[in-house]
Amino acid sequence: MELREKLESLGEMLPAMPLAAFFVAWFLAPFVLLLFISLFDTPEFQSIGIRQYVKFATDGFSVGVLWDTLVLGFAVTAACLVLAYPLAILYVEGGAHRRTLILFLIMLPMLTSAVVRTFAWIVILGREGIVNNAMLALGLWSAPGRLLYSWGGLIVALGQIQLPLMALPVINSLLKVDPHLMDAAEGLGAGRWRRLWTVIVPLTLPGAVAGALLVFAASTTAFITQSLVGGGRIVLMPLDIYQQAVGVQDWPFAAALSIIFTLSIVAITYLVNSVARKRMRGVDAA
């Protein structure tokens, strides 16, 4: 009986098989090959070993690049969380007009390409850009600040580019929060701040976690924005991988970097998910 049920459920999944086969061939297999190639000791593919990984740990440069990349991911995610919640709260509390406006504003950047948005940030943050000109005109700054090619500029630009990825899941899970809970909290004397921390945040955690993982993944791998807004001065994992693979043609090392990068992201995703799951008991999954 059990076997028959299993077979039946497998039968229902039959339509998923073509895509599954496609993914095995063109998604899983490439990663396996990547792992395999990372185990060659030299760019000429001669001997097998873990030299590339030793090189990563000991060359005094690569570990810092990985660390910077992950810190950037955290910073952008934090910025997006801070910006997304007020937007979501205003969206949910608002009437039809305000909702349409906020949704339009959130969708707008999603509809324009990331290269375009990066380009916009160059115009805004550049030496003769809007911010610098405004600050100089107002007399607040005596000389143009270095906004482009700086960490601050990179975090703002990436935060803006990824904000929709955070705002939409947070709005979705805030819409699911029973408004009676807010009334009850208010009736019991909780002020608005307390309601935010004890009702809204815990109950929207699934949406925030989903958004955070997307933003984190997207900002750590955003090659174009990183290289244009960060400039050559800030080297992050994607640029490092690209230079090793295409510039230096050291495929084994590029592969090792990719594997380490991928595993770091997977580990962080897993960690965040499992911590969040413990705190989310009793909250509807998003």
Added chain:
Amino acid sequence: MPLRAFRGKSLPPTRSGVDTGFPKGNATNIGSGALCAHGPSGFIINPLGKRSRLGDLTYAGAIWGIAGFAMVLLLAPTVVVLITSFTGEQTLKFPPPTWSLRWYAELLQSGELIDATWTSLKIAFWATLICGVLGTAAALGIARSRSTVARLLDSLFMSPMVLPAMAFGLALLMVFSLLSVRLSIWTLTVGHIVICTPFVIRMVSAAVQQLDVALHDCSLSLGASRFYTLRRITLPLISRGIFAGCFVAFLTSFDHVPVSLFLSDARTEVLPIKLWQILEASLDVRVAAVSGVIVIVTLVGLIVAERLFGRGVGVAERR
């Protein structure tokens, strides 16, 4: 607000009468004596209540302040790009000292940009078509199932969204190089299909999960074949989800960089990479014009899609 009355119950009657919005008639009737006796105390507000009111003010300020900043942040780049694209100058000075359409006219002369746009459109079309078909079928197969295999497949199909696309692009380049496949728009399409699949899976799955199973069962029990049921019942009901998924998949492919970075060569340059190269070399104003075209075309596309397929196309709601 009336619920606040509950807090008052544990307090002395005089206070409870004062700081709550208790139904007025009642309060004065019941505690009229007490209230009158303490006449001026009608203005004394519970200190706790006062602090929370101050808190409420800072809260409103913070929420509106941050949200306002976020809205400006969301809108600014698009507006800046659109305005800059109409400059008459060689530089990206903002606001533009003079206005003209010269950069749009220049676009028509830029063969390389037009070629790159065609390549990107072709790849986006094929990637969307193939992952639309495969993804819809897959979502129909796994969206309702609670079995472990289905959950695993779902995670597999969603993982390109979280794993670094740079690593995947390099890996795919290695596969093609090992198989000695020449890079072409088809190798690029393969990569883009993987990258776009999560969007189709997510939106079609959401539509399938909202589907009323009874309709499907009715159709079967009334003698319709499985294929007929699929064609006449299921697909029309989830068509919005499919459309929304394909819409986002198309935009994603058109805009995607990391995989294309490794898989495109001189013959198959895609638009975002071409733009990136132009920007790396010099801050060419043509990029602003291309950006302007992209913004306008997507906006028009969205409006047309809304008119054709109804409110929101579910793009936002289902993400």
